[in-house]
Amino acid sequence: MGHLKHLVIPKFKEGVVVEEIMKGMEKLVSELDTVKSFEWGKDIGSQEMRRQGFTHAFLVTFQKEEDFTSFLDHPSHVEFSPTFSATIEKIVLLDFHAVLGKAPA
Amino acid sequence: MGHLKHLVIPKFKEGVVVEEIMKGMEKLVSELDTVKSFEWGKDIGSQEMRRQGFTHAFLVTFQKEEDFTSFLDHPSHVEFSPTFSATIEKIVLLDFHAVLGKAPA
Numbered sequence: 386m387g388h389l390k391h392l393v394i395p396k397f398k399e400g401v402v403v404e405e406i407m408k409g410m411e412k413l414v415s416e417l418d419t420v421k422s423f424e425w426g427k428d429i430g431s432q433e434m435r436r437q438g439f440t441h442a443f444l445v446t447f448q449k450e451e452d453f454t455s456f457l458d459h460p461s462h463v464e465f466s467p468t469f470s471a472t473i474e475k476i477v478l479l480d481f482h483a484v485l486g487k488a489p490a
Numbered sequence: 491m492g493h494l495k496h497l498v499i500p501k502f503k504e505g506v507v508v509e510e511i512m513k514g515m516e517k518l519v520s521e522l523d524t525v526k527s528f529e530w531g532k533d534i535g536s537q538e539m540r541r542q543g544f545t546h547a548f549l550v551t552f553q554k555e556e557d558f559t560s561f562l563d564h565p566s567h568v569e570f571s572p573t574f575s576a577t578i579e580k581i582v583l584l585d586f587h588a589v590l591g592k593a594p595a
Binding site for chain 2: 390392407410411415420421422423424425429431432435436439441442444446450476477479484486487490
């Protein structure tokens, strides 16, 4: 089974300083060994109609599902969650085992 | 600047056979050199309320933004798009330059 990916698609409330949120998030994932890797990005706006107000994507990768569960229950994550939630107008969360449909050359 | 990631979050219509769609998608990305890699997955359902009906994530990675533009305009993609769109009830699309917040160990 592939790595477990935790995908977070937020729409931040107006006035939120995303850079501040990112500092907290990078600190969180860097401190926790259960997090294998973390990638994120800001939508470039080429298909604005179809992003439906969502502006960022956060992708946290775990070696296995148990690591993801440990991450969710970890005191640092439990502490960070309400801080993050307070900045969110709406959100989509998806958790999936990654299937590699085309490997990087 | 990081790789350009094209993130597709679909909610398929009822009765759609996702395996059929995946065959078309894997064929498409495998044939096009502009696509660096392709990963996808099906939500494991642990946070059903927060996935808002979306069930899958598709993540197409390009070396650079120009490759993404070429991909969008390629006849194979132009041909595949309406087939894919016909299976979709709703969708979120995000395109972003990936920032590596934590590198894999």
